[in-house]
Amino acid sequence: MSKKVFVTGGAGFVGSHSCKAFSKAGWDIVVYDNLSRGWSEFAKWGDLIEGDLLDRQALSKAIRDTKPDLVAHFAAFAYVAESMNHPGMYYQNNVQGTVNLLEAMRENEVKNIIFSSSCATYGISEQLITEETPQKPINPYGASKMMAERVIQDFEQAYGIRHFILRYFNAGGSDPDHEIGERHDPEPHVIPLAIKGATDESFKFQINGRDFDTRDGTCVRDYVHVCDLARAHALAGDYLIDGKPSQIVNLGTGQGTSILELANAVSEVIGRPLDVSYVDRRPGDPPSLVASCAKAGDVLGWKPEMSDIDTIVRTAWEWMEIEKGRTL
Ligand SMILES: NC(=O)c1ccc[n+]([C@@H]2O[C@H](COP(=O)([O-])OP(=O)(O)OC[C@H]3O[C@@H](n4cnc5c(N)ncnc54)[C@H](O)[C@@H]3O)[C@@H](O)[C@H]2O)c1
Incomplete structure (x- = not known):
């Protein structure tokens, strides 16, 4: 049909x-x-x-x-x-x-x-x-x-x-076959920005707020x-x-990752240091957002398969390299 x-x-x-x-x-x-x-x-x-x-x-x-x-x-x-x-x-x-x-x-x-x-x-x-x-x-x-x-x-x-x-x-993350990926202009999302911080010497990755009530003071996201x-x-x-x-x-995945933990994952996956600087919190940002995704499993039989932070960062990075015309 x-x-x-x-x-x-x-x-x-x-x-x-x-x-x-x-x-x-x-x-x-x-x-x-x-x-x-x-x-x-x-x-x-x-x-x-x-x-x-x-x-x-x-x-x-x-x-x-x-x-x-x-x-x-x-x-x-x-x-x-x-x-x-x-x-x-x-x-x-x-x-x-x-x-x-x-x-x-x-x-x-x-x-x-x-x-x-x-x-x-x-x-x-x-x-x-x-x-x-x-x-x-x-x-x-x-x-x-x-x-x-x-x-x-x-x-x-x-x-x-x-x-x-x-x-x-x-x-x-991005399509692992590299047919499409994350492209925004300007790019406001934290993962591409952290990757840019680790791959472009002229760009400094900024973390918005280090005084949230979370394990390391930075926002936690799923x-x-x-x-x-x-x-x-x-x-x-x-x-x-x-x-x-x-x-x-x-x-979501049920696992929270702080922005600082994300920055560390980016640095490890790419194999380069990532310097971070801190700026003020952005208005409107909650400290922590982590999902229970049990219902998606019950209703749809869905569970995340590619959502470990290393796979997300690696596929996002591969796409960004391709966008820059670099071969992997
Ligand atoms: N990216 C995330 O992390 C995230 C998280 C939660 C929810 N969402 C939701 O998922 C959806 C997609 O997000 P995304 O990150 O792919 O955003 P995106 O900006 O990449 O895609 C949105 C698309 O909608 C089109 N669009 C916007 N306004 C339009 C209009 N008036 N008429 C026709 N087309 C229009 C844009 O051109 C763009 O192609 C959004 O509804 C967003 O609120 C995204």
């Missing part, structure tokens, strides 16, 4: 890796992306429609023309610090964009959506975070994702559009390999197509 997925944000980091996983799992793919933060050459596994979530007519036409069985919704702005400075931009793109998408799905009778949510919806939590942990976001990015989750749940109640909400923790995230989307797609009930699931 043929099955088609309409992927918003499929030219971005997690979206493009997920397209590869969908393709492997037998899905036909259509990518819908405005390329504001994505790359047309990353849309390798299906047609690319260049379009904006905020253009309701174009979005509805794209869904009407392509008739997907499933929507996988990655397109969003996703930087905590930027959201603190430009909250309106985040609510507009992430909440209004999701409303537009759901309206277009309703108009065209598409009944299944996978949504990229985030650990940023939880806010500050000292314990392992389960799906039952109350959501109290402390930055506009996390709040926009929580609101989008709510809109998605309301569209199920009103129109029967079933959802699989995946709350990812911190995505890292890093999960982008290919593990991608695989979960293909599983969630089949789950929904089988007609099973909506779910909300964390995707």
Whole structure:
């Protein structure tokens, strides 16, 4: 049986890796992306429609023309610090964009959506975070994702559009076949920045805050390999197509890594010293975010396979070397 997925944000980091996983799992793919933060050459596994979530007519036409069985919704702005400075931009793109998408799905009778949510919806939590942990976001990015989750749940109640909400923790790593990888311009994510610190003498890796209430004073995050995230989307797609009930699931590893521990891992994997300097905390950064991922195992049979920190760093580094035109 043929099955088609309409992927918003499929030219971005997690979206493009997920397209590869969908393709492997037998899905036909259509990518819908405005390329504001994505790359047309990353849309390798299906047609690319260049379009904006905020253009309701174009979005509805794209869904009407392509008739997907499933929507996988990655397109969003996703930087905590930027959201603190430009909250309106985040609510507009992430909440209004999701409303537009759901309206277009309703108009065209598409009944299944996978949504990229985030650990940023939880806010500050000292314990392992389960799906039952109350959501109290402390930055506009996390709040926009929580609101989008709510809109998605309301569209199920009103129109029967079933959802699989995946709350990812911190995505890292790159495709081990080097077909795609993490590319942002400028790059705000900590793993590529730490790798740059170890490979580019002119660049100093800065750690934001050393006075958090954590084991070494730096933030603790749960890093999960982008290919593990991608695989979960293909599983969630089949789950929904089988007609099973909506779910909300964390995707992480249950293991926290501090920024200082990450810096040490980068230095060891690359085999070069990494000097760090410390700057002030960024507003909106919780001290620690670590997932319980038991539910993803129970519901999807998913567990992380590539998410040890060394594999994440090694695959990210390999991709960065290729981007610089260096052979491995
Ligand atoms: N990267 C992470 O660690 C992480 C963690 C938790 C959740 N998420 C979520 O996963 C999703 C993907 O994140 P990513 O890291 O791949 O981000 P990304 O910026 O690499 O990809 C987002 C893609 O969406 C596109 N896009 C943005 N606004 C759009 C619009 N209005 N219309 C059409 N396309 C638009 C961009 O061009 C880009 O290709 C986001 O929803 C993000 O909130 C990411």
